[in-house]
Amino acid sequence: MRSFGELWRSTIITKWVMAITGIMIVGFLLAHVSGNLLIFAGQEAMNDYGVWLRELGHGTLLWVLRFGLLAVFGLHIWSGIRMARINRAARPVGYKKFESRTSTVVSRTMLLTGLLIFLYAVYHLAHFTWGLAHAQYYYGLDALGRPDVYTMVIQSFQDPLIVVIYVVSMIVIGMHLNHAINSALQTLGINHPKYNTLLINGSRALSVFIVLAFLSIPLAIVFGFVK
Amino acid sequence: MQLRLHIWRQAGPSAEGMLKTYDIGNVSEHMSFLEMLDVLNEELMLKGEEPVAFDHDCREGICGTCGMVINGRPHGPASRTTACQLHMRSFKDGDEIYIEPWRASAFPVVKDLVVDRTSLDRIIQKGGFVSVNTGNALDGNTLPVSKIDADLAMDAASCIGCGACVAACPNASAMLFTAAKIGHLGMLPQGQAERSTRAMRMVLHMDAEGFGGCSNQYECEAACPKGISVDWIARMNRDFVKSSVVGRE
Amino acid sequence: MQLNSNVPDGPLESKWDDYKAHLKLVNPANKRKYHVIVVGTGLAGASAAASLAELGYKVTAFTYHDSPRRAHSIAAQGGINAAKNYQNDGDSVYRLFYDTVKGGDFRAREANVYRLAQVSVNIIDQCVAQGVPFAREYGGYLANRSFGGAQVSRTFYARGQTGQQLLLGAYQALERQIGLGSVKMHCKNEMLDLVIVDGRARGIVSRDLVTGAISTHMADAVLMCTGGYGNVFYLSTNAKACNVTAAFRAYKRGAAFGNPCYTQIHPTCIPVSGDYQSKLTLMSESLRNDGRIWVPKQKGDTRPPDQIPEGERDYYLERKYPSYGNLSPRDIASRAAKEACDAGRGVGPGGKGVYLDFADAIERLGIEVVRDRYSNLFEMYERITGEDPYKVPMRIYPAVHYTMGGLWVDYDLMSSIPGLFVLGEANFSDHGANRLGASALMQGLADGYFVVPYTLGGYLAKGGFDKVSAEGPEAKAARVASQEKVQRLLAIKGKRTPASFHRELGKIMWDYCGMARNEAGLKKALELIPALRAEFWSNLSIPGTGEELNQTLEHALRVADFMEFAELMCLDALHRNESAGGHFREEYQTEDGEALRNDEDFCYVAAWEYAGESTRPILHKEPLTFESVELATRSYK
Ligand SMILES: Cc1cc2nc3c(=O)[nH]c(=O)nc-3n(C[C@H](O)[C@H](O)[C@H](O)COP(=O)(O)OP(=O)(O)OC[C@H]3O[C@@H](n4cnc5c(N)ncnc54)[C@H](O)[C@@H]3O)c2cc1C
Ligand code: HEM
Ligand code: HEM
Ligand code: SF4
């Protein structure tokens, strides 16, 4: 029988790792954005949600999820870098002139957008979770003694620099997802002529939805819909 | 018409190559692209220069021998058309045309536009067949095959092994070629006994030859002169993962 | 030279079975001690190499292609015949046998053809098992189509790519054996000579086309499966690289060449469009089912077709052959087209074309039906000519398509050199003077899968194979001769390219040894060819060296052999004072222009033996006797 290592090194399994972890991250994003949208329901709801999160499974489940997410990100990045290296080695001499027909700048620069997302994520954690960046907005406690996530977000997005960083990052994420979601389905072999159009359009719609949903928060704050 | 050609010239596998420019006049729109190169070569030879080496044989789009990247597109601008079936009416007077060989580390350049594609044969050697010795066979009508399946198998089987998919793929991946063979045999009852091991062995060998992986760019399908669909790649992915997870090979 | 067909005794129906049952066998444990060289990996070669390796022989195979999958067999479109009688329409082994013998104008060896018909059924089974995606009916069973020269439906097909799919089947079987290590494959390696030791074929000289290295390979037997020589005409439907070198080298080493003049001209090809034309493309004959063939009545009429009124058109096939009309057989339709064009009534550039018009069909059936039947052919035509056949009539012209002649072989497919077996289009065996559609694929695979694995075993079992070395005197001499030949070609340093000589030779052959031949023309050709050959050897130019990939040198080596072979073809055509199948001598025709066979004097295979550089080859005659069929005249009125 083939050893696990041999299979693990095959490009298709590497791709599966990338696709499955990618889809898990998409799942995280959906969950995260739903939580974040509570900001439209006001300080009460938002901060309550914060507490709920922290107390999940007596506080341990959150850590389990955090480490799980870390592993998922790690695997996704590992597989992305591995594929990129294999693919680069496969064409040592490029064309003087090449015209693409189906691929796009976006689909060919997934590693770049991925790395930008990674940078964003580090920045984002430093901002909202560790309080290392823009510490002046880092949360205090609200009237009920809960961490005041709501105020932190509102205050942060008063700062034009932060808004620009977030908006640009969300667009980058949108680019990554635009190719990623349908690509993951193809990688996983979820493909049938009867449903392909549906899958392609569905993937695109999902990526647009995620980006718009995230964007709605800083934009709503900037334009004063949420105060 | 009058054309300016920029052609990749490389004396041998380890020689340094470069684009050289040639002007050619009196090109008729009825010529095939390769006939245009024939004319250029005759002119070069009469001037005592080495003609441009390029591969070709049937010149009717079926043997898969010809192949070059013409103005940035494998087999040239016309879709579903091999280089030998491309005609000069696809170009106009005064055009500049870039002609380069297939580029992939698994397709080393032999000379000028000729590359070594034996890596594709070696992928087939690993499992692109049904293991049936001559004389083993039952009557041809013993196993009915639905017309739909037979037609699908034929779609995949029409691959001519030209390698344009590899040339077009930003990752120089041979996924489409490999998937077409796995798909062809996997669609038929005769191919079932080895379906799992076939996918396993061919894919692992494709990697070992130094082809890239697939990032679903679909350039291969667009360049394929036989219009082989990337759906076959999805199917191969399924077969391979199934074989990895539950196969006993 | 003594030609013995070695046809076994006994009734036709049981010859092959009896023969197989009594063949000497090679002990299975000893098989790997026998080494077989297979030159050519088209249908015939790939199927033979794979089958022999499966049996346990040690096989080394050669092809000048970069992969076995590229052999010219890949281009066959129409289909493959087999006497399965799946259609319940009265087909049988005998009927396939009879159709083939009759189609060949009674110039083939009965026993070989009967065996071919017998094993045809096994071929289909074998190919299906390999995964060849033959067309199926809705119920899942194999579909058939009808083909010329038969009244039953027995042609199996895989879309318009039957040759491709059959070759891929054989190629895959071969690749499997290469993977298992039982076949050693040399791609981009061209055989330049045959090595004979003690009167037996024991090896070949080959040139590695990438490095230019010329080396000798030794074995116990050599199988030549090197295809046909239609490219002696320069323009043909054959792939560019098809050539006669291997067969001709074997001829020069003593193998008799059978019926070199038998060539088949296909009526529906896309016409030449200019001097640069490099090859001709076949359009399936099925187009003649609905298209009407015509030329203008007026000489030199250059009006566009839609401006030529009905009354000024000559539907010459319908006029001359009212009962068969546009569906007259290949040779008749071809000759009629040539006649019209020779009379100055041809159409298109250079006047070498006739119209194949679908306007009536479109009116009668509707454009949708026509599209459904022929869209892929129409697209191919449009890709090549830039004209839309739905609107403008197609232009077609006959082109060289297949060569029935080839190295003479006996019932075992062994040539007149012991140990040299010849398979596929390279031999002369089964098609007589004319081949029926869908029979070449059948023959190639029959030879490779089901005949040679038996007969070669019978030969090897006789034993007596001393060890031979690649450094032995015969091997060395042959290798040095090839090396010298290459050097001689490179040293000419003249002014003309191999292609220009090839084109000129082709024109001579087409004009004087083509569709219609006559004594004066053939004699003229026999003067022109040696003169051209002399110029070739004094005014050829080949840039580059012999130690690298040099496609001009490859071409020159092939043209050098065509130059000599062309003469043999003309000699054969000149000596055969009759018209039979693909060989039409203008002097021998009936009053209304039909081929006139002469069974009295020419019912034999003409097998030519090489007799030296400037000596006329020696003609041997293998008489053809027909026990099971009666010689009849073909008539299509
Ligand atoms: C356009 C076209 C359509 C056709 N359609 C049909 C059809 O529908 N049905 C049908 O039955 N027949 C058809 N035929 C005929 C049929 O395809 C061929 O006769 C048959 O495939 C020949 O097979 P083969 O194996 O003998 O030779 P090929 O397939 O020609 O193979 C020759 C092999 O020999 C090798 N070779 C040759 N010389 C050398 C050398 N010196 N050294 C090393 N290697 C060498 C080549 O590389 C190649 O591998 C068609 C032919 C043409 C041209
Ligand atoms: C918001 C976070 C991210 C999400 C939701 C995400 C999602 C995905 C998905 C679903 C895929 C498709 C997998 C496939 O085609 O099979 C993918 C591909 C990829 N991702 Fe991510 N990803 C994220 C972050 C990252 C990061 C941080 C990197 C950093 C290296 C990265 C690099 C890549 C690469 C290189 C690919 C491969 C693209 C290709 O093969 O064309 N991604 N991603
Ligand atoms: C406008 C968009 C976004 C907003 C407003 C936002 C807001 C927040 C906030 C407020 C927190 C802190 C929650 C808390 O500590 O209770 C947080 C945590 C986090 N966010 Fe975001 N986020 C956004 C986009 C993203 C994106 C695109 C990603 C993924 C790449 C992401 C990944 C994370 C992670 C990993 C955490 C840490 C969760 C933990 O505590 O473990 N966020 N986000
Ligand atoms: S899949 Fe298409 S492009 Fe790739 S080798 Fe086959 S025919 Fe050529």
Ligand code: F3S
């Ligand atoms: S272009 Fe390349 S990335 Fe995949 S879909 Fe085709 S192999």
Ligand code: FES
């Ligand atoms: S030369 Fe055969 S496909 Fe182009």
